[in-house]
Amino acid sequence: MPETMQTITLLENHSAAPGQHLLTFTRPEGWPFRAGQFARLGLSESGSEPIFRAYSIAGAPDEPVLRFLVKHVEGGALSPRLTSLRKGSEVLLDGDAQGNLLPERIPGGSDLWLFATGSGLAPFLSLLSDRSARSAWSRTVLVIGARTLAETEGLKALAQERAAEGDLTLTAASREDGPLTGRLPALFESGALEAAAGLAISPEASRVLLCGNPDFIKAMRALFKARGMVSPRFGKPGQLLVESLW
Ligand SMILES: Cc1cc2nc3c(=O)[nH]c(=O)nc-3n(C[C@H](O)[C@H](O)[C@H](O)COP(=O)(O)OP(=O)(O)OC[C@H]3O[C@@H](n4cnc5c(N)ncnc54)[C@H](O)[C@@H]3O)c2cc1C
Secondary structure (H helix, E strand, C coil), X not given: CCCCEEXXXXXXXXXXXXXXXXXXXXXXXXXXXXXXXXXXXXXXXXXXXXXXXXXXXXXCCCCXXXXXXXXXXXXXXXXXXXXXXXXCCEEEEXXXXXXXXXXXXXXXCCEEEEEEEHXXXXXXXXXXXXXXXXXXXXXXXXXXXXXXXXXHHHHHHHHHHHCCCCCEEEEEXXXXXXXXXXXXHHHHHCCHHHHHHCCCCCCCCEEEEEEECHHHHHHHHHHHHHCCCCCCECCECCCEEEEECC
């Protein structure tokens, strides 16, 4: 096994929502990470090279374990195997934690908005658990989008275990009627999300993190750009950070 690779052991496989598994592993000693970063997890194939994929870390940086929220992607090469693992199974952890979905890169404002679709919630579970990472903002609004109410409710329950008093969580199912119905970009564009939160989004007051599928990221990025909110680039400050799951 290359020096950069370590083995971690599955402690719990919790089915958190349809197709979404919260996997809890042992954490190697001296393996630091910051809320918002991801790890590369892999499984060996008999007789061939192991397969690796990136997974955002869903646990708190000060916990003695590593948590991941993994979606079972039908026909996928790795995720169906990861989500069906049993307690005691070993998984490969490649290298150090990586990634730039770090809220300290977008200082300023008073409100932190976190928008996730599906397992894009993972880095925000870490962030919600890390009081010091979000102490720069006085309000935190989490917005979760998924197809069905069973998914949004399961994901919301995970978030609420980590939320602090005063945090607001909004959910929107795109295929079933609920408190908010539709895709997040359409609900943002129509003003329905801000109305439901009772809070306006502006470049002065708000800092925004997005994590989810590429269509959602593209659509939301364009809507934020139209409001004068962009990602930091070449030393120029910004209000928006994004991470696409594929
Ligand atoms: C920085 C980063 C962080 C990531 N964090 C997570 C995470 O926290 N949880 C997680 O489940 N995945 C996450 N992913 C996606 C993950 O790396 C894999 O792509 C995913 O598990 C599918 O791998 P697979 O081998 O099963 O599918 P593959 O055979 O590689 O098929 C890939 C296809 O699966 C679909 N897909 C990929 N990811 C998802 C997803 N999350 N939900 C629905 N469909 C998907 C897309 O259609 C994609 O084209 C992340 C990806 C990146 C780049």
